[in-house]
Amino acid sequence: MNKNSSNIMALVPKTSNKRETVCIFGTGDFGRALSHKLIQSGYPVVFGSRSPRPSSLIPNDAEVLSHAEAAQKAAIIIIAIQRQHYDFLVSLEETLRGKVLVDISNNLKINQYPESNAKYLAQLVPSARVVKAFNTVSAWALQSGTLDASRQVFVCGDDTEAKQMVMDIVRALGLTPLDQGSLSAAQEIENYPLQLFPMWKLPIFLSLGLTAFFFFYCLVHDLIYPSVHENKDYSFFLAMTIPNRICPMMALVLLALVYLPGVLAAIIQLYRGTKYSRFPDWLDKWMLCRKQLGLVALAFAFLHAIYTLAIPIRYYVRWRIGDQTISQALNNKTIPFDNTKGWLSDSYLALGILGFFLFVLLGITSLPSVSNNVNWREFRFVQSKLGYVTLILCTAHTLVYGGNWFLNPLSYRWYLPDPYMLSLIIPCIVLVVKSVLILPCLDKQLTRIRQGWERNPQYSEQSNYIINKSAL
Numbered sequence: 001m002n003k004n005s006s007n008i009m010a011l012v013p014k015t016s017n018k019r020e021t022v023c024i025f026g027t028g029d030f031g032r033a034l035s036h037k038l039i040q041s042g043y044p045v046v047f048g049s050r051s052p053r054p055s056s057l058i059p060n061d062a063e064v065l066s067h068a069e070a071a072q073k074a075a076i077i078i079i080a081i082q083r084q085h086y087d088f089l090v091s092l093e094e095t096l097r098g099k100v101l102v103d104i105s106n107n108l109k110i111n112q113y114p115e116s117n118a119k120y121l122a123q124l125v126p127s128a129r130v131v132k133a134f135n136t137v138s139a140w141a142l143q144s145g146t147l148d149a150s151r152q153v154f155v156c157g158d159d160t161e162a163k164q165m166v167m168d169i170v171r172a173l174g175l176t177p178l179d180q181g182s183l184s185a186a187q188e189i190e191n192y193p194l195q196l197f198p199m200w201k202l203p204i205f206l207s208l209g210l211t212a213f214f215f216f217y218c219l220v221h222d223l224i225y226p227s228v229h230e231n232k233d234y235s236f237f238l239a240m241t242i243p244n245r246i247c248p249m250m251a252l253v254l255l256a257l258v259y260l261p262g263v264l265a266a267i268i269q270l271y272r273g274t275k276y277s278r279f280p281d282w283l284d285k286w287m288l289c290r291k292q293l294g295l296v297a298l299a300f301a302f303l304h305a306i307y308t309l310a311i312p313i314r315y316y317v318r319w320r321i322g323d324q325t326i327s328q329a330l331n332n333k334t335i336p337f338d339n340t341k342g343w344l345s346d347s348y349l350a351l352g353i354l355g356f357f358l359f360v361l362l363g364i365t366s367l368p369s370v371s372n373n374v375n376w377r378e379f380r381f382v383q384s385k386l387g388y389v390t391l392i393l394c395t396a397h398t399l400v401y402g403g404n405w406f407l408n409p410l411s412y413r414w415y416l417p418d419p420y421m422l423s424l425i426i427p428c429i430v431l432v433v434k435s436v437l438i439l440p441c442l443d444k445q446l447t448r449i450r451q452g453w454e455r456n457p458q459y460s461e462q463s464n465y466i467i468n469k470s471a472l
Contacts, residue, residue, distance in 0.1 A: 019043045022169070023070045026080035027058060030104065033142040034078065034134070035062050041172045046070045048077070050088075071095045076165060078102045078134070083117045089125050097127040100162040103186070104134040110194050116186035118156075131157035131166045132186040136193055137175070154189045156180040202285060203254075203292040207300075210253060214246045218419050225413040240314060244307035247300045249423035252394050254297035255359070256427040259391060261286045263433050266446055273455025291366050298363040301356055348400040355393035358386055388434065395427045 021044040024031045035045045036059055045062040048070030058064055071077055071092060077099055079086075089096065103118040113120065118132040133155045153170045155177050157163040167177040180189060197204070222242065226232040234241075261283055268283075269275055279287075311317055328334060364370055365382045374382075402420040405411040411418045437443065449455075 019172070020076070021046060021074040023048055023074035023077040024080055025049075025067060025070070025077060027055065027064070028080060030134075030139040030142075031078070031080035032057055032059070033139040034080065034104075035059055037142050037173050038169075041174075043169070043172070046073050068092055068095050071099065074099075076100045076102065076169070078104060079121065080104055083107070083113070083120060086121060086124055089121070093125055093127055096125050099128050100159075100165055101125065101128045101130045102134065102166055103130060103132050106135050106190055106193055110191045111187070116183075116190055118183055118186035118190075122158075122183060129157070129159040129162040130183060131155065131159070131162050132183065132189055133166050133170065133177075135190060152176050152178055154178050154180050154185075154192070156183055156185040156189060158183045199289050200292050202289045203296050206257070206293070207250065207254065207296050211246060211250060214249055214419060214423075215242065217416070217422070218242045218245055221413055221416055221419060236316070240307065240310070244304065244311075245419060247304035247307060248398070249419060251297045251300035251304060251359075252398060252423050253426055254293050254300065255391055255394060256430045258290045258294045258297065259387060259434070260426065260430050261290065263430055263437065266437055267433075269449050270442065270446055273449065274457075275449050275452070276454065294366065295363060298359055301359050305356060344400055348397060351393050351397035351400060355390055355397050358390040358393065362387055362390060388431075391427060392431065395424065395431060398424055398427075 019042050022038055023046050024035055025048045027047055027049050031047070035047070038045050039059055039061050045059070047058060047062055047064045048067040049064055050067070052064050052066045052069075054064060063070075065073075067088070072095060077096070079089075079101055083105055101121060103121050105117045107113065107117070115123075116132070118130050122128075122130040133153055136152065136154055151174075153175045155163055155167055155170065156179070157166070163179065167179070170177040219242070222237055222245075223234050226234055264283060265279060265287065268279060278284075362383065365374070365379065371379055398420060402418060405418045406421065411421075437446065
C-alpha cells in the first residue's frame with residue numbers, strides 16, 4: 001500500500017504554476033500595456049498610484065493601492081514614471097530596501113542628463129537593486145502584440161540575481177532579453193531608442209549627395225546645353241527622362257560602393273601582412289552600413305524598372321515613332337533591319353533582367369527572417385559570389401546600352417562626358433581590382449592572412465600596443 005501511495009504522490013505536482021506578484025508604479029500607457037501582458041503571462045499585478053482609486057483603464061485582474069502598500073506586496077517593482085517624478089521614492093526607501101526596481105524610462109534627447117535615469121534612481125534609493133529594462137519596447141507593441149520589430153529587451157544592472165529575475169519576466173512575456181552588463185550601460189541603452197536610423201545615416205546622406213550631383217549634371221548635359229546651342233526646349237525631360245537616367249546610375253554606383261570597402265580592406269591586409277591591425281574608422285563605418293547601401297541601391301533599381309515599363313506610353317516616344325513612320329512613308333524609304341543592333345538591344349535587355357533578378361535575390365537574403373535560416377557559407381555565397389555576378393551583369397547592361405557613346409563626339413557636350421560614362425567609373429574600378437585580387441598568387445596570400453598568418457608579427461604587436469595605449 002505504501003508503494004502505491006508513493007507512486008500516486010509522484011504524479012502530483014509539488015508546487016503550483018502561480019508566478020510571483022509584480023508591482024507597477026504608474027498607471028500610464030506603458031504601465032497599463034505592460035500589466036495586460038503580465039496578466040496574460042500568469043503574473044499577479046498590483047499598481048502603486050498616488051490616487052489609489054479603481055479605474056476603467058486598469059485591468060480588472062489588477063489591484064490598485066498606494067505606493068507603500070503596493071511595494072510591500074511584490075519583490076519586483078517596475079518604475080513606469082518619468083525621471084522628474086522619482087523624488088517621492090526617497091520617502092519609501094525602507095519599504096523598497098532589497099527590492100528590485102526596474103527602470104523603464106527614456107529621455108527626450110540623447111545624453112539629456114549627466115547620468116542615466118537608472119543611475120539616478122540607484123542614487124535616490126541606494127538600498128534597492130536597480131535594473132534597466134523594457135525601455136526599447138513601446139506600449140503600442142505590447143498592447144497590440146506586434147513585437148516582431150521590438151522583441152529584444154536590453155537589460156543591465158549591478159546585481160546578477162536581480163537581473164536574472166527581470167530576464168525571467170522578459171522571457172515569460174515572449175521577448176528576448178539581452179544582458180548588457182552593469183548599470184553603467186544604462187546611458188547607452190537609454191540613448192538607443194532616441195537614435196534615428198543610426199545605420200542609415202551614411203547611406204542616406206551619400207545617396208542624397210550623389211543624386212543631387214547626377215541631377216545637376218544631367219540638367220546641364222541634357223537640358224541646358226540643347227537650350228543654349230540648339231534652341232530646343234526639353235524641360236519636360238524633368239518628369240521622366242532625367243529620373244530614369246539617375247535611377248539606374250545610382251543603383252549601379254551604390255551597388256559598387258557595397259563591394260568597394262571589401263576590396264579596400266583586402267588591399268590594406270595585403271599591404272600590412274596581417275589581419276590583427278584595425279582598419280581606419282571611416283572604413284569600419286563604411287563596412288557596417290553595406291547592407292543599407294545595398295537596399296537603397298535596390299530601391300533605385302526598382303524605380304528604374306518602373307520608369308522603363310512606362311516608356312512606351314510616353315507622348316514623346318509615341319510622337320517620335322509616329323513621326324519616323326510618316327517620314328519613311330512620305331519619302332518612300334524603309335530602314336532595313338540591323339542584325340547587330342538587334343543583338344545589342346536584346347543583350348542589353350537580357351543583362352538588365354538578369355541583373356535585376358539577382359539584385360532582388362540579394363535584397364531578399366539580407367532580410368533577417370531569411371538570413372537567419374541560412375548558414376554562414378550560404379549567406380556569404382549569395383552576398384559575395386552572386387553579389388559580384390550582379391555587379392558584373394549590371395555593369396555589362398550599362399556598357400552595352402551606352403558603350404558607343406565613348407567614341408561619339410556628340411556625347412561630349414561642353415567637354416562633359418555622358419552621365420552614363422561617369423556611373424561606370426566606380427563599378428569598373430571595383431571589378432578590375434577584384435579580378436586582380438583573385439589571382440592565385442594574391443588570393444592565396446590573402447587567405448593565409450585571414451587565417452592568422454602574419455608577414456611581420458612585430459608590426460601587429462606594435463599596432464596592438466598603440467591601440468591599447470590610446471584606449472587607456
